[in-house]
Amino acid sequence: xxxxxxxxxxxxxxxxxxxxxxxxxxxxxxxxxxxxxxxxxxxxxxxxxxxxxxxxxxxxxxxxxxxxxxxxxxxxxxxxxxxxxxxxxxxxxxxxxxxxxxxxxxxxxxxxxxxxxxxxxxxxxxxxxxxxxxxxxxxxxxxxxxxxxxxxxxx
Numbered sequence: 001x002x003x004x005x006x007x008x009x010x011x012x013x014x015x016x017x018x019x020x021x022x023x024x025x026x027x028x029x030x031x032x033x034x035x036x037x038x039x040x041x042x043x044x045x046x047x048x049x050x051x052x053x054x055x056x057x058x059x060x061x062x063x064x065x066x067x068x069x070x071x072x073x074x075x076x077x078x079x080x081x082x083x084x085x086x087x088x089x090x091x092x093x094x095x096x097x098x099x100x101x102x103x104x105x106x107x108x109x110x111x112x113x114x115x116x117x118x119x120x121x122x123x124x125x126x127x128x129x130x131x132x133x134x135x136x137x138x139x140x141x142x143x144x145x146x147x148x149x150x151x152x153x154x155x
Contacts, residue, residue, distance in 0.1 A: 001029050006036045014040075014047055 001009075006029045012018040013026050030037050137145060 001025050003029075003033060003036055006030065006033070007039050010036070010040050010043055014043055 006026050009018055009022060009026050010030075013023050018026070030040050
């Protein structure tokens with residue numbers, strides 16, 4: 001085997017995830033190659049340091065249910081932490097704008113007074129004047145009255 005293939009298979013050999021034939025080929029190569037032997041000893045030492053030993057005093061780390069309990073406790077903390085929801089401005093602003101537009105259109109179509117109701121034509125009247133009866137005359141009588149006034153005062 002080549003060094004590259006052996007270095008890829010060393011970790012599988014240490015974890016016993018390799019066939020017997022491949023294991024023998026890797027061991028034979030390691031005996032003859034100092035670089036691969038060094039790689040093998042390094043990985044073997046790393047795995048021995050990382051694997052739990054019987055002398056460990058901390059029982060919580062190596063319980064089989066440790067990770068299940070850990071994940072459960074994390075989920076419990078997440079559930080108890082309630083985040084404040086932000087006010088949905090992206091939804092609220094268009095709804096309010098639509099409501100205001102609908103109200104404005106409804107006001108101008110249905111509620112607003114008609115122009116003829118608010119602005120009625122009134123005839124001008126002089127308060128307390130002696131000429132109020134002129135406006136009570138018919139148009140023919142008004143013309144005759146104006147003609148008489150013009151004759152009298154010379155216009």
